[in-house]
Amino acid sequence: MKRRTLIKSAILAAFAGAAGYGGWQAYRIFKTPDVADLKNHLPLINALAQTIIPKTADSPGAGDVNAAAHIVRMVQLASDKKTQNSFVNGLADIANAAYSRYNKAFENCSPQQQAELLTEAQNSGKPWKGSLGKVQQKLLGNSFFTTLKELSCEAWCTSAEGMNQGLAYDYVPGSFQGCVPLAPGQKSWATK
Amino acid sequence: MSTIDSLSNDSLHTDSLYLNTGKGKATHYFDAIVVGSGISGGFAAKELCEKGLKTLVIERGRKVEHITDYPTAMLNPWQFENRLHVTDNDKKQQPIQSAVADESTKHFFVNDLEHPYIQEKPFLWIRGYQTGGRSLTWGRQCYRLSEFDLEANAKEGIGVDWPVRYKDIAPWYDYAEQFVGVSGQNEGLPQLPDGQFLDPMEMNCIERHLRESNQKHFPDRLITIARVANLTKGLKGRGPCQFRNLCARGCPFSGYFSSNSASLPAAFATGNLSLLNDAIVMEVMVDKETGKATGVRVMDAHTHEITEYFASLIFLNASTINTTAILLQSISERHPDGLGNGSGQVGKNLMDHPYGGGAYGEHDDFKDQYYKGRRPAGVYVPRFQNIPGDSISRKYKRGFGYQGDGERAEWPDRMKMEDGFGASFKEKLTTPGPWTFWMIARGECLPYETNRVTLDKEQKDQWGLPLVRVNFEFGENEKAMVDDQKRHAEEMLEKAGFKNIRSFYYNTTGGRAVHEMGTARMGKDPKTSVVNGFNQLHEVPNVYITDGSFMSSSSCINPSLTYLAFTARACAHAVEELKKGGA
Numbered sequence A: 001m002k003r004r005t006l007i008k009s010a011i012l013a014a015f016a017g018a019a020g021y022g023g024w025q026a027y028r029i030f031k032t033p034d035v036a037d038l039k040n041h042l043p044l045i046n047a048l049a050q051t052i053i054p055k056t057a058d059s060p061g062a063g064d065v066n067a068a069a070h071i072v073r074m075v076q077l078a079s080d081k082k083t084q085n086s087f088v089n090g091l092a093d094i095a096n097a098a099y100s101r102y103n104k105a106f107e108n109c110s111p112q113q114q115a116e117l118l119t120e121a122q123n124s125g126k127p128w129k130g131s132l133g134k135v136q137q138k139l140l141g142n143s144f145f146t147t148l149k150e151l152s153c154e155a156w157c158t159s160a161e162g163m164n165q166g167l168a169y170d171y172v173p174g175s176f177q178g179c180v181p182l183a184p185g186q187k188s189w190a191t192k
Numbered sequence B: 001m002s003t004i005d006s007l008s009n010d011s012l013h014t015d016s017l018y019l020n021t022g023k024g025k026a027t028h029y030f031d032a033i034v035v036g037s038g039i040s041g042g043f044a045a046k047e048l049c050e051k052g053l054k055t056l057v058i059e060r061g062r063k064v065e066h067i068t069d070y071p072t073a074m075l076n077p078w079q080f081e082n083r084l085h086v087t088d089n090d091k092k093q094q095p096i097q098s099a100v101a102d103e104s105t106k107h108f109f110v111n112d113l114e115h116p117y118i119q120e121k122p123f124l125w126i127r128g129y130q131t132g133g134r135s136l137t138w139g140r141q142c143y144r145l146s147e148f149d150l151e152a153n154a155k156e157g158i159g160v161d162w163p164v165r166y167k168d169i170a171p172w173y174d175y176a177e178q179f180v181g182v183s184g185q186n187e188g189l190p191q192l193p194d195g196q197f198l199d200p201m202e203m204n205c206i207e208r209h210l211r212e213s214n215q216k217h218f219p220d221r222l223i224t225i226a227r228v229a230n231l232t233k234g235l236k237g238r239g240p241c242q243f244r245n246l247c248a249r250g251c252p253f254s255g256y257f258s259s260n261s262a263s264l265p266a267a268f269a270t271g272n273l274s275l276l277n278d279a280i281v282m283e284v285m286v287d288k289e290t291g292k293a294t295g296v297r298v299m300d301a302h303t304h305e306i307t308e309y310f311a312s313l314i315f316l317n318a319s320t321i322n323t324t325a326i327l328l329q330s331i332s333e334r335h336p337d338g339l340g341n342g343s344g345q346v347g348k349n350l351m352d353h354p355y356g357g358g359a360y361g362e363h364d365d366f367k368d369q370y371y372k373g374r375r376p377a378g379v380y381v382p383r384f385q386n387i388p389g390d391s392i393s394r395k396y397k398r399g400f401g402y403q404g405d406g407e408r409a410e411w412p413d414r415m416k417m418e419d420g421f422g423a424s425f426k427e428k429l430t431t432p433g434p435w436t437f438w439m440i441a442r443g444e445c446l447p448y449e450t451n452r453v454t455l456d457k458e459q460k461d462q463w464g465l466p467l468v469r470v471n472f473e474f475g476e477n478e479k480a481m482v483d484d485q486k487r488h489a490e491e492m493l494e495k496a497g498f499k500n501i502r503s504f505y506y507n508t509t510g511g512r513a514v515h516e517m518g519t520a521r522m523g524k525d526p527k528t529s530v531v532n533g534f535n536q537l538h539e540v541p542n543v544y545i546t547d548g549s550f551m552s553s554s555s556c557i558n559p560s561l562t563y564l565a566f567t568a569r570a571c572a573h574a575v576e577e578l579k580k581g582g583a
Helices: A003-018 A023-030 A036-052 A067-077 A081-102 A111-125 A130-140 A144-157 A160-166 B039-050 B088-093 B147-156 B166-180 B205-217 B259-269 B320-329 B411-417 B423-429 B476-480 B482-495 B560-580
Strands: A177-181 B004-006 B029-035 B055-058 B273-276 B279-286 B293-300 B306-316 B355-363 B369-372 B379-381 B400-408 B435-443 B452-460 B466-471 B499-505 B543-545
Touching: A023 A081, A036 A067, A036 A081, A036 A111, A036 A144, A067 A081, A067 A144, A081 A111, A081 A130, A081 A144, A111 A144, A144 A160, A144 B411, A177 B205, B029 B039, B029 B293, B039 B055, B039 B259, B039 B306, B039 B560, B055 B259, B055 B306, B147 B166, B166 B259, B166 B560, B205 B400, B205 B435, B205 B482, B259 B273, B279 B306, B279 B320, B306 B320, B306 B560, B320 B452, B320 B466, B355 B400, B355 B482, B369 B400, B400 B482, B411 B423, B435 B482, B476 B482, B482 B499, B543 B560
Parallel strands: B029 B055, B029 B306, B055 B273, B306 B543
Antiparallel strands: A177 B369, B004 B273, B279 B293, B293 B306, B355 B435, B355 B499, B379 B400, B400 B435, B452 B466
């Protein structure tokens, strides 16, 4: 093992210890993640995305626009190993919790049950405040909840339905006005 | 195969001034050769063609036609398979370029694996090998050097004195701006001279508020709308800007200035331009007797076939580092250390602008106000340090300006700012959040001899040309500005009533501003500089260098407009000399 890798492992081990991580949890974060398997869980991931951004009067939810396809793609192609592991593990944890508590698949739970399960994931995945949170992110990657939430938003806010129905998409504005009064019910611009 | 692309076969009957007397294929003789089709090369081509010279532009990259070769220009976000998210594979293919490129623009940046270079210290060499070069993807900010900038080296005994003063270059700035089409606001500041501007873009509520607050609390710190090469009204059949803010994909409305949209079409319209793509200039050839350059030796990027092209006049506009490499590769009896390198200065004094300190804040007011359209530019705070009227004693020389931007928090911000999920979260995600303002300083970088471009003695690229080595780091003077950069940004936001103010320091790697310059510096003395006050190589007067390499100092402003002004001036000089028979 190279010296640099050794030092890195030592720091990680120390951090894992300090954070109250047992050997099993540390293994779960640093092992080679099975991201290929994620494609078998698209209904579950869409149900989770739909809980983040539900269907409302004016627009569909994130699951309705198949956010899962983008979420899985980005976990597979644009995430570090630790973030991938947290996502794979988090997905398994929340699916197991749904079964053990409600004896149902997450996607078959009621909205209240889904919200309850996701609130728990949110609380356990909340990054620490300030610079400690940055160190935590660097060492452990993004939590399951953070990845799920941000990628759900990205998927929905860049979908044709999200942009045109949920947000205000101005394809070719043609002009720029620096100050205009906000109209009642005015949505955010879909792109910057 | 590289092919010469021109309006008609007529334009291949070259050498209209009958200045070349050598033998060879007529199609290989031109009045002028311009190496590189980026922002300065394209402009040189236009100027020379309009003055009647049969001109060959040699571009090492592929052909990119205006509009038809902008494949992503009209795509919606959902039409990108990764929704503009940079993937691990993008980073693998473009470890350097992915610092600035994304899914919508990556085809305008090189594949780093195919174009290696050696970083002695970390340095981002951002490159666009295609017709138009980086003029397709540039930031379009256009500012003028001031008298303070041009006399600073002489006053402080740093580097060499610019042989040019503001009055010499001012008319050429006028000339360049009038062709480019620069929108902006004249403010009457000596440190940021006024120009020939199209109507300025509007500032939004929060930017106006900050401008007014500064007028009250910091009268030396002006907030002005960015001066940008985006057309606020149509110009010469181009534009106007449609406020899509997708410029770097190439603009189907010709809303901003690039070689592709403006300079090369003007050059083609004269019938004098020939454009050769996929052709790598290996060296400038020099006549042993006269000492003048006779032409360039070129390798076809695909077949590796070597061809020589001849001309009376040569402009090097390959971009700073590549122009330097061409000079260093052009070894001859008369120029044993590289073309025009008797001073030993070629490759030294590399500069870039460091992104330094800045601040971010949120504001509670103007909740009932928004904006419409996507302005492709922010606002600018011109340098206010170390100029007459600055009462603070500074720990550093020269100074910095801020680029900033006011906007309301929208979904990319709110998905991180707002806790929770569900319907109430969706409501926040889809409505405008608080007004925010963000500004970052960019400082002047002094010329240091040790910041240097050299050629590796052994390692070669796939064309057998020596790999470029870059040894660059920002110096003490640049770092000494950071405290002020943070503090002044913070205090402006405080006085204007912002909340949640956070200052930061970017500490970017060299090259990140994509303003590399200075490796063939301009000066009066051939012993200490490479080009003279008209951008002519001291030692080879029919070779001109008007890309960023000639910069004797960097100022803190974006440099491209300055390259254009000096290019136009150099072209006028060169043609005059040709007619006199002097070059």
